[in-house]
Amino acid sequence: MNTTKxxxxxTRFRQANPHPTTELEYxxxxxxxVAVILSAQATDKSVNLATRKLFPMADTPEKILRLGEIGLSPFIQRIGLYRTKTRNILATCQLLIEQHHSEVPHTRTELEKxxxxxxxxxxxxxxxxxxxxTIAVDTHIFRLANRTGIAPGKNVLEVEQKLLKVIPEEFRQDAHHxxxxxxxxxxxxxxxxxxxxxxxxxxxxxxxxLEETTPSPDL
Structure with missing residues (x-):
């Protein structure tokens, strides 16, 4: 695919949706x-249903940590892999408190820890x-990048790097969404x-x- 395309x-994406954002509620x-950790192998809809109940009760690392595994699990038990996610969220809260003054770090290196x-x-x-x-390549973006020809690649990292290279700078902030x-x-x-x-x-x-749906004839 060439640069003009x-x-x-x-340009069309921007015209249709000038201010795109995540469908996760936060x-x-x-x-x-927390919502993104929960969203792995789960729908945004299921995550939002859970966090609408969780966040009014516990919306900081300290509050979620106080819930513990027994207190947090009921909020997210309808989400896939909830036991693993419960442990990860609690461990993340502990690290945020101990190493980052309860704030989410701003660097990829610290986030991935x-x-x-x-x-x-x-x-x-x-x-x-x-x-x-940045561009987070999920299954949708990986499929789209390869199918359309925008940035074909054999794995998510290759697609991510190609997208960042070929997408014009003015569009990169919103391209992910x-x-x-x-x-x-x-x-x-x-x-x-x-x-x-x-x-x-x-x-x-x-x-x-490109198949057209043929309307049923009137009887």
Whole structure:
């Protein structure tokens, strides 16, 4: 894909959604961190249902740590891998208190030292909470980057590095959210909604789903 096409793709994304953001609900960087840890292999909807009950009761590292495993688990037990996530969140809270004055660190290195935080989670925090032009490559972005031809790659790190290289600077801050939302709602895994896609003429996917639905005849 050439530079002109890529610029047009992100121009259209911006025109359609000038201020994209995460669908996770949060008020502070710490709340976002907890929500992103919970969102691994889970939907944003299920995480929001849990945090709407959790955060009014415990919204700081100290308060969540006081809940302990027995107190925290009931809030998140409907989320996949909740036992592991419970332990990771509590361990993260302990480290934030001991090493970061209860604040979420602003560097990838320090973020990735927190239990339950990998590169993708760190990128989400850096981008969404702290305004850095990073891109967290999840399954949606990995699929979209390869399928459309925007930034093909064999693994998530390769796709991330290519995206940061080829996306024009003016779009990098919001590219993460545009791509996730487009992959989640339009460029779906099994049956992409190509007829509804605002970049269908720019996309280089060879197997576009352009079938029209024929209305049933009146009886």
């Amino acid at each position: 890529r610029r047009e793709i992100f 008020s502070t960087p710490f709340q976002l961190l 927190l239990p339950g935080v990998g590169r993708k989670t760190a990128n989400v925090i850096l981008n969404t909470a702290f305004g850095e032009p 545009w791509l996730i939302l487009h992959g989640r709602y339009t460029c779906k895994a099994r049956k992409p909604l190509c007829q509804q896609c605002l970049i269908v003429d720019l996309c280089e996917f060879k197997e576009k789903n």
